[in-house]
Amino acid sequence: MKTPDFAAVRAEFPRANDKLWLGAAETHPFSIHHLEAIQRYSEFRAYGPGDDRHSYTPEMQAETKARFAALINAQPDEIAFVQSTTDGENIVLAGLGLPAAGGNIVIDDLHFEASKYLYTRLADSGQIELRVVPHRDWQIDMADVEAAIDDDTSLVSLALVSQVNGYKADIKRISDIAHAHGAYLYTDIIQGVGATPI
Known part of the structure; x- marks a missing residue:
């Protein structure tokens, strides 16, 4: 297994430059990737698809469910998306x-x-x-x-x-x-x- 580039991973989390975060569920710093994904999703929710906005297709949702299901030993049809x-x-x-x-x-x-x-x-x-x-x-x-x-x-x-x-x-x-x-x-x-x- 290849060793991760920890410096590159750390660079994804600007707030991690001055703090060590051990808890990651309730309150945690966003990564740059996370921030960009939330911005894309917020634009989709506000304006709908089009104009280079992501459409969150059924295929993408199915893939996400399948990946998460595999992570927790579940079936994709047992996964539902909720806000929190x-x-x-x-x-x-x-x-x-x-x-x-x-x-x-x-x-x-x-x-x-x-x-x-x-x-x-x-x-x-x-x-x-x-x-x-x-x-x-x-x-x-x-x-x-x-x-x-x-x-x-x-x-x-x-x-x-x-x-x-x-x-x-x-x-x-x-x-x-x-x-x-x-x-x-x-x-x-x-x-x-x-x-x-x-």
């Missing part, structure tokens, strides 16, 4: 009929802040019981997760890799526990994609 991870999580909740389904939802306190807000808001409205598994020295104890999940649990929602500190959850084990109680599992994988096998 939080939008995706809201769509999942609506699709599952939550919170109307009642019961409880289990999260951990290393989950993404916007997700924690979403579930806290649902709990504050009286629509669900929210169970937040606390961290112990910035790690989640599996015994605490198992104790929080019961037969009234509708959903277990957590991040594969926490944007708080990089803690990696044991998704397989948590999935087995959730499914043994008839609960769904939602996993925010964005912080781990490309760095952690999915």
